[in-house]
Amino acid sequence: MDLLELARGPALKVAVVVFCVGVVWRIVNIILLHYRRNFNEPRNGFAKSVLGGIKVAGSRSWPHPEFIPRTGAGEALGYSYHIGLFIVILAFGPHITFFGSFVGVRWPNLPSGVITIASVLTFTLLLAVLFRRVTNRVLRMLSNFDDYFSWFVTTLVIVTGMMTTAHFGGPYQTLLGLHILSFDLLLIWFPFGKLMHSFYIFPSRSLNGALLSRKGAAS
């Protein structure tokens, strides 16, 4: 069995299983945790609280005007590389073939040239994000292994993907094998690190928003 067969065969299967087990485990675990009984008289009803939660999920996804000069650059960096990741992951022909074989549906792809540009920009932005993390004193003190390793597995997939597309650094099957292996690593790490924010971010903001809205304190 060569590297490519290992990567897209047993390694991928194990990664998918670990990903599914881990993600469901963590979500179920959070849902079933204790929550304090809320004895406050509700200011708003259930429907209004839910709507308020959705509104807060949107409003908290954008910096408050007052803070834009301080946090705008960081947020712009974050949004930019996330958009780049989405383009590279979901709009590249071979990726659509890959995910299509999982879900049974395919969608139109973007030209590979556009994907290449998006990949290079995303990689550059990821480097900038890391630079900001290690040079900003507060961010550096807040960061732990999880932050750096999550950054590493994400960037590794991008780098091996660019090398594969460019046929740079070895035979195509080796590079493709490394690329899929790096994706396998990302899948395995995903549920146990901060990459889980993909599942948590909007539900947690919405829940906080709904609770605040129930109290009439949502903004």
Next chain:
Amino acid sequence: MADDPTIGAMLDRHGVSRRTFIKYCTAMASVLALPPLVGRAIAEQLRVAQRPSVIYLSFQECTGCLESMTRSFSPTIESLIFNIISLDYDDTLMAAAGAQAEAAREKAMKDNYGKYIVVVDGSVPVADDGVYSCAGGRSAVDILTEAAKGAAAIVCVGTCSSFGGIPFADPNPTGARAVSDLIGNKPIINVSGCPPIPEVITLTLLQYVSTGKLPDLDEHLRPKVFFGNTIHDRCYRRPFYDEGKFAKSFDDEGARNGWCLFELGCKGPTTYNACATIKWNNGTSFPIESGHPCLGCSEPGFWDNGSFYSALATPHWGKAGEVRPADVAKLAGAAAALGAAVGVGSAMLARHRQKMTVGTPDTED
């Protein structure tokens, strides 16, 4: 071995002029990607070279490789076997049969001990004492071992003799092996392909005869001059891959426009061969030009590498290789159920621990 002492003498007898011969050798050098002046050196070497005795052994195979070789245009098979080599044994092509044919093989081996070339076509079955491929009452593995002893080199023609090929495919009931798995003390050149390109077979032989040396080989013992690039690297449809234009089915607009066949399972990116450059039928075309994805037939284990029609960038697990959405859904569902059970268990444990430590009178379940 032929009666004529050298290839040059043979050519003179047939009235082939020196100029014609040098032009022919220059053309060979060009195909082999060698500098033009090397053509002259090849000509000089070939003129004084003796026609080497070649013993062509056919084992567990379909004769497709030999069929392919007979369709070589440059050099032609008749030019090769009448002027360049002395084909002393080939049980498919030779007029003799039975004991006479075997006697010819034994005589050639004895007369040219240490100098003859063994060409092997087909894999060698070793299960059950090699009974699955026999000739003249002897097993293929016996015949190969005997022939290899006095050989100057072994040229494996086709994927079966090079890597085991289709007989080697799972479950490999005959215990098929590649020649290189069985013979370790002789120079071996693998000319893989199912079948190999005719000119790749004949030019590999010609190169060995004219230089007396093994060509540069890759990690699979294939001549780099023919197997140095992937089909994908030299494919005329490569620009469509770069543009992200893929045929999604064999009858869609992309297929009609000649777009890249990657998503239809083309193995061009992982297949090393000269199909896209030398092509087939005297340079007419190659499979991708006819609208079919490359099968990767010149690579080891190509028959077991999943469906020919599933793209390289797709999951590949299980016996059959091809993974369907329903298989993924089953696997993900089972994993999710396990995850949910673990989640419920760990949450219960956390609640219990919390109750034991701080008590939770004001909590809701």
